[in-house]
Amino acid sequence: MRGNVYVYILVMAVTSYLIRVLPLTLIRKHIRNRFLQSFLYYVPYVTLAVMTFPAIVHATQSPVSGLIALVVGVVTAWFGFDLFKVSVCCCSVVFLAELFLV
């Protein structure tokens, strides 16, 4: 039996929406518990770091260009480049590196 594509899409959309919107609408106050406050403070940095490595190395055609993008991204961000510039630097070095690597 094959499900209806539009029902599938609806199920995907509704499930995704509920996951995202419930905490945002239900938690309207500042959490005062010290553990939870610290936990939530660290979550963004940890989750972005976890998602970045090693994924960046697998995202490119060659793992070497991914590694170069990692180094360039860390260094440019460390020295205060903004979001857009760091991003452009990463894309450019991958493009340039793969002219030689791939």
Place this chain on the structure above:
Amino acid sequence: MKSTPSPYALRLPENRAWLKKGVKDGIPIGLGYFAVSFSLGIIAKQAGLTPFQGFLTSATVNASAGQYVGFVLMAECATYLEMALAILVANGRYLLMSTALSQKMSPSLSIWHRLLIGNFIVDEYFGIAIAQPGYLNPNYYYGAILFASPLWAIGTALGVIAGNLMPARLVSAFSVALYGMFFAVFIPPARKERTILILVIVSFFLSWAAGVVPFLRDIAEGTRTIILTVLISAAAAVLFPRKIYHEEESEA
């Protein structure tokens, strides 16, 4: 008779400035989205979707890994319940992000803004929103959405139509745009705060380790991200508890 304007009304110049800043920060997101959604469109095509259905999925679901899983399940003719559970697992991290973001918003932010922003909680917007000082100005979020989200949906449709035409070189280069943004979000605080620097290094290491250790590496990537995020952040909260902060000190 004038009613008091909403604090985030676009009539106020500072809100227009936030909207513009959002559009600007949305540009790298949009470019990365375009490349990723293009390849997502190829998967959608394999699952038998039309360009319009691909567009509709991306416009309503807004989740790369979640949509990927969804397309695969459609191709396998899964039940609707299986679909809902798979999406729950693949997108579970948004529950954490939404909770963290709830602490970044003014408690008085209206339900309408929350309902709207909630629909667009994704790794990238979350990342740039968290990097802003103080309470989140929703216009900043909307600016990024206005630029990047249409590209996400259009890219998917184009991927269904002409998936194999985009040069692999460009896809490869654009695919690191998202990570570039993440660096800009977590590296500057890591430079300022020793604790965050340690956490970033530990996260890199454990994330890599979880991908190679037997058993752990078989867990789906989305689930691994949740488990690692919860474990590492909880350990950090115990080892390095922060000073309780009070309502006013929001510009950390």
